[in-house]
Amino acid sequence: MVHCIADNIISCLGFNSQENFDALKTGKTGISMINDHDLYHQEFPAARIDADRLEQLTAKIMAKEQYTLLEQLMILSISEALEQTDIDISDNQTAIILSTTKGNIDLLEKKYKGQFKDRDQLWKMGEVIGTYFNNPNVIVLSNACISGVVAIQTARMMIESGQYKHMVVCGGDILTKFVVSGFMSFLSLSPKACKPFDSKRDGLSLGEAAGTIILSSEPSSSKNISIIGGASANDANHISGPSRTGEGSYIAISKALQEARIDSSQINHISAHGTATPYNDEMESIAIERHQMEKVAVNSLKGFWGHTLGAAGVIETIALIWEMKHGLILPTAGFNELGVSKAIRVSNALEEHNIQYGLKMASGFGGCNAALVLFNEDNQSL
Amino acid sequence: MTKLNISTYCHLVNHRVYKDGQLIFEKPEAAGLSDFIKSVYRQFKPKYPKFFKMDDISKLGFMAAELLLMDGVHQGFESEEVGIVLENSHATLVTDSSFQESVEDYNNFFPSPSVFVYTLPNIMMGEISIRNKFQGENAFFIFEDFNTEFLSSYIQQLFDADKIKACIGGWINQSATDYEAFIYWASAEEKNAHKLGPEEILQIRADNKR
The missing domain is CATH 3.40.47.10 (Thiolase/Chalcone synthase)
Structure with a gap:
């Protein structure tokens, strides 16, 4: 059996799973109006991560300027989930699987020209994150909006087949001009916070987040x-x-x-x-x-x-x-x-x-x- | 090392098309992928006008699948029994770059939804699925180079779990300067198939590239 032994969520609602779950229980949306010309020339609703708090947390564990925003989020998310376990992520019984649709797509913007060489390629982003954790077994999956679910299933298969004992599954995507403009051109964004399954629903809202689930062939001591x-x-x-x-x-x-x-x-x-x-x-x-x-x-x-x-x-x-x-x-x-x-x-x-x-x-x-x-x-x- | 039952394979590289190791078409004077892939279409005439609205990497994946399936290897399988699992190194970065140009400057802002939709690597799997009514498993992985060991093992596990009975597997990539499609048809049960391991698949690919 493949057990979920640790997890982390970094989103507009908080920087760990507990903070997120507490906020979800209140029923209040984390989506707000964003006015940022780096993302879009008009105001639009979206769910954004608190940049100040992110900066404080990343500064504690990495040389921030060496990593892109998405890499920072993924490293932070994986690190926090790992702390809940006694797994040594660098051992050869553990692999990392990353799920992302657009990765470091912000690097295509002119302002990043000449920086973070090749990191717009997803395998390279995977390599950078693998190097941080001293683990070369990194798999990157990019399959649109089902990526996260397929990544979890892939990790499960790899544990079931005995290839690895532990799999660290991390999914992440950030708000970028590329993604916001794309969904805007598709006319699929709601002018307000989205209303799933509602009679007045009129489109989606975008968000940014990173999340990590650690799967293992060994159960944890608490609820499984x-x-x-x-x-x-x-x-x-x-x-x-x-x-x-x-x-x-x-x-x-x-x-x-x-x-x-x-x-x-x-x-x-x-x-x-x-x-x-x-x-x-x-x-x-x-x-x-x-x-x-x-x-x-x-x-x-x-x-x-x-x-x-x-x-x-x-x-x-x-x-x-x-x-x-x-x-x-x-x-x-x-x-x-x-x-x-x-x-x-x-x-x-x-x-x-x-x-x-x-x-x-x-x-x-x-x-x-x-x-x-x-x-x-x-x-x-x- | 997982050995898959591979009944046919197809390779588009260096303006050439190989099917099961045989050169079946070439257009050395082609200007690039865009030009080459249209001449492949004209040569093999799939009569599928939707081809022309696809981006170049989807055109490449689509034509590779057309040639792979030209002898009807997929006949007799139910829709749900056929999966597609692909890899590449550049996702859709060439199409992404052209979309980025359209949104870089608000004074010259022209994002097109028909370009945006192609900025996901799995879209080519959608195109191949629509054309052939394949409804089984889908997954798209990104590696620095064709990881045949991972792919063979992944597909074999889908067979072993009884998720699918056949699968298109392979590598379909486009970078700013180059392209390559190498895909094969693997089936759970042997049907006039060769047993090919990950290294043998890489060897076939290397032979054609020489």
Whole structure:
């Protein structure tokens, strides 16, 4: 079995998982209006990391000027998660897998010309982070917005096959002019904080974050959550819009459940992708309904953190782990009235709920979809 | 060392196209990837007008898959049974650079959603999936060079876990000055396939490049 033994989240809501979870429980969004011409020439809503606090924390552990913003976040996130374990990250039984959609894409801006040579290449960024931790076993995965979920599944496979004992999975992406302008040109950003699954939803909000999950073949001494199934699937329908029938998502969930050897009726809670674009949320509701899970409590955390791209699958899975450990279901910030065609149960208030099996969903550009099944090892009494 | 059952492979490099080790097309005078890949399209005529809206690296991946599958090796598999797992070193940096130029200056600001959508390496897997109705596993990894050992082991694990029965695997890369596509068709059960290990795959690639 592959156990989740430590985690960290750095986001607009805090610099570790506890701070983030406490903020998520309040139901208040971390998205605010940003006025920064380095990112966009007009004001726009987004979820941004506190730069002053980041500077204080990075200064303690690294020569800050040698690392890009994303590298700093990833190193900080991995370091904080590692502190919770006694794993020696540099030993040859441990590997690092990084999940990112755009990596150091800010380095393409003119102001960085001649700096951080080759670090716009993702493998080079991986090498820099591996060098910091004195571990050459670094794998970089870049598969749009399912990257984080696929990275966790990849890590799980590598532990199951005996290649490594421990896998450090870190996902991260930052707000850049490239990404903000791209989503603006796509007309997919909401003018206000996004409203997942809501009848008035009108687009996504962007965010930045880094998150780390450490997976191990050995359980930790405290409460254990394990990853017991995972899969990805393609809609084979459209490169920038999801399938109208939820086909890829449906297949990914089926295969993840099959691997976990459980039935959809055993799932107690679903953490959806829930970007708050009209098509994504509708598609997910169809996939959930096709699996007869419309009575299961569903939430989306995009209304708190925004869409954090390559980090999303990692930090949202960490939130699901914390929900399972604490027997709590988090609210969906921004959600008020159901606005999808299937009568799914979207949670809009913090509720106590025992969760034995949790499902994480993700979807992205390129028609890709992924799903993970999590199991609560300490909650066998349900 | 994992040996995969590989029934066919295809290599586009140095303005040449090799299928199963045989040179099947070349255009030495091509100006670059953009020019070369369009002549490959004209030569093999897949009759797929959507090809022309793709960026160059997706065109490269798309045509490599067309040639890989030209003999119908994928016939008989269900949609869900076929996966695509690829690697490269430059993600979509060439397309990224042209998108960055369009947003660098607010006085000359012209970001295009049709360019932005191609700034993700997995988009080419989406294009290949749409064309062939492949709905199995997808993953895109970034390494400094073609990591055949990792890829073979990853695909074999997908077979062993019964996730998919066949998979397109390989390396599809475009840098500012060069390009290369090397892809193969691997299947879980042997069907007139060669058993090829990670080093043998690298050797075939090196032979064609000479």
